[in-house]
Amino acid sequence: MDHSHYYHAADLARFAEVGKGAPELWEKFRAWYDAVFAEGALTAREKALVALAVSHTVQCPYCIDAYTTACLEQGSNEEQMTEAVHVAAAIRGGSSLVHAVQMRNHLERLGM
Amino acid sequence: MRVLPTLQKQRHPLAGGAAQRRRLAELPLARSFEEALEGAGLFPLVAKGIEVLQVNVGRKCNQTCRHCHVDAGPDRTEMMPPDVVEACLHVLAATAIPTLDITGGAPELHPEFRYLVERATTLGRRVIDRCNLTVTRLLNYRWIPRFLAEHRVEVTASLPYYQGHQTDAQRGEGVFDESIAALRELNALGYGRPGSGLVLNLVTNPVGAFLPPDQRAAERDWKRELERRHGIVFDRLFTITNMPISRFLEHLDEKGQAEAYLARLQQAFNPAAASGVMCRTTISVAWDGTLHDCDFNQMLELPLGEGLPRNIREFDPARLGRRSIVLGPHCFGCTAGAGSSCGGAVA
Numbered sequence: 001m002d003h004s005h006y007y008h009a010a011d012l013a014r015f016a017e018v019g020k021g022a023p024e025l026w027e028k029f030r031a032w033y034d035a036v037f038a039e040g041a042l043t044a045r046e047k048a049l050v051a052l053a054v055s056h057t058v059q060c061p062y063c064i065d066a067y068t069t070a071c072l073e074q075g076s077n078e079e080q081m082t083e084a085v086h087v088a089a090a091i092r093g094g095s096s097l098v099h100a101v102q103m104r105n106h107l108e109r110l111g112m
Numbered sequence: 113m114r115v116l117p118t119l120q121k122q123r124h125p126l127a128g129g130a131a132q133r134r135r136l137a138e139l140p141l142a143r144s145f146e147e148a149l150e151g152a153g154l155f156p157l158v159a160k161g162i163e164v165l166q167v168n169v170g171r172k173c174n175q176t177c178r179h180c181h182v183d184a185g186p187d188r189t190e191m192m193p194p195d196v197v198e199a200c201l202h203v204l205a206a207t208a209i210p211t212l213d214i215t216g217g218a219p220e221l222h223p224e225f226r227y228l229v230e231r232a233t234t235l236g237r238r239v240i241d242r243c244n245l246t247v248t249r250l251l252n253y254r255w256i257p258r259f260l261a262e263h264r265v266e267v268t269a270s271l272p273y274y275q276g277h278q279t280d281a282q283r284g285e286g287v288f289d290e291s292i293a294a295l296r297e298l299n300a301l302g303y304g305r306p307g308s309g310l311v312l313n314l315v316t317n318p319v320g321a322f323l324p325p326d327q328r329a330a331e332r333d334w335k336r337e338l339e340r341r342h343g344i345v346f347d348r349l350f351t352i353t354n355m356p357i358s359r360f361l362e363h364l365d366e367k368g369q370a371e372a373y374l375a376r377l378q379q380a381f382n383p384a385a386a387s388g389v390m391c392r393t394t395i396s397v398a399w400d401g402t403l404h405d406c407d408f409n410q411m412l413e414l415p416l417g418e419g420l421p422r423n424i425r426e427f428d429p430a431r432l433g434r435r436s437i438v439l440g441p442h443c444f445g446c447t448a449g450a451g452s453s454c455g456g457a458v459a
Contacts, residue, residue: 074326
């Protein structure tokens with residue numbers, strides 16, 4: 001096993017091994033996770049697109065691989081998936097930018 | 113339209129069925145297909161009669177799609193000889209098999225395609241033509257749409273996506289525009305229009321190494337988008353999983369995805385889909401008259417089980433209708449997710 005890098009694509013398939021440390025918590029996580037992604041008020045396709053966008057925000061390569069596949073298998077296309085990632089990126093960019101109001105508040109306090 | 117040399121023409125190592133079977137056997141699987149069936153209480157998998165005679169009239173095609181399990185293309189020369197066509201018609205006449213499903217290659221390129229259709233419809237059978245659409249745009253084949261309409265042939269046409277670049281990526285540059293023109297012509301003849309009785313179904317295979325989407329949801333999208341973008345209507349959309357054999361296997365190997373794709377199919381094994389697989393109600397006839405459990409087994413050169421009639425001339429509906437199906441790792445392609453058949457999802 002190569003441990004010279006932090007992320008290995010093959011490790012995604014080993015996700016369930018995490019359950020060995022705390023089986024009951026793993027089972028609860030699995031049940032909750034499956035319920036979250038089941039068809040509900042949002043379709044499975046919409047949920048996969050949300051998950052893809054969030055995967056980019058949390059910058060998880062496992063999640064990006066998994067939800068790129070999931071989006072395709074739910075019938076989304078490259079255009080829709082790229083737009084979803086832009087939504088995530090826009091929120092991420094906007095969340096930095098909105099802090100400029102804090103900067104401006106402090107500028108105001110310090111300035112004349 | 114852009115076409116490529118077939119694997120056979122390239123003398124590619126994966127050109128033959130035996131080589132493909134060897135490559136599939138090399139790919140590691142958590143459990144075999146037989147074990148998966150056993151776990152679902154479905155082993156051995158046994159036929160439930162014969163509802164469809166699927167006749168592959170030849171491997172010649174005007175396209176060279178990336179996912180083609182037949183390795184069909186313009187350079188293929190295998191064509192069903194007249195005596196085998198007669199033997200197929202004899203079986204139809206002598207049995208109560210209700211449906212003749214004609215496939216290829218592009219079946220319309222067979223010189224006796226019209227004869228086969230005319231005779232089968234005279235026998236009162238439902239006839240399905242698996243049409244690649246663009247064949248109807250070839251100069252010497254402009255007769256196809258009207259001929260199909262006149263004989264009330266059900267058209268099952270391939271179109272992987274409602275947008276051009278995905279379709280062309282799988283089927284060759286220029287295929288999408290020609291396919292849309294062909295669909296417009298079929299619509300103008302009444303195909304896909306409510307009340308016409310002329311059935312136009314579309315088939316979509318994923319443009320890549322992933323499972324097809326939910327058939328009903330995809331059908332809603334396709335109906336909306338094809339009508340909005342191109343004014344095209346159709347009856348049903350069939351989602352079909354890409355089978356990891358022939359050109360798609362070669363594509364997977366080229367991308368280093370063969371192992372991951374087969375694992376994905378195996379992981380998505382669905383007992384309900386396994387119970388409804390099409391081989392349980394279909395028999396497949398090759399261009400040379402040999403019988404197979406399905407078109408995929410035909411391409412892998414997997415004959416019917418030991419002791420069964422193996423040629424159309426020896427057809428025995430009673431024995432063939434309760435035969436044990438010959439299985440392999442590729443069968444996971446028909447049992448993944450909602451399942452896959454020539455009529456789309458099965459579960």
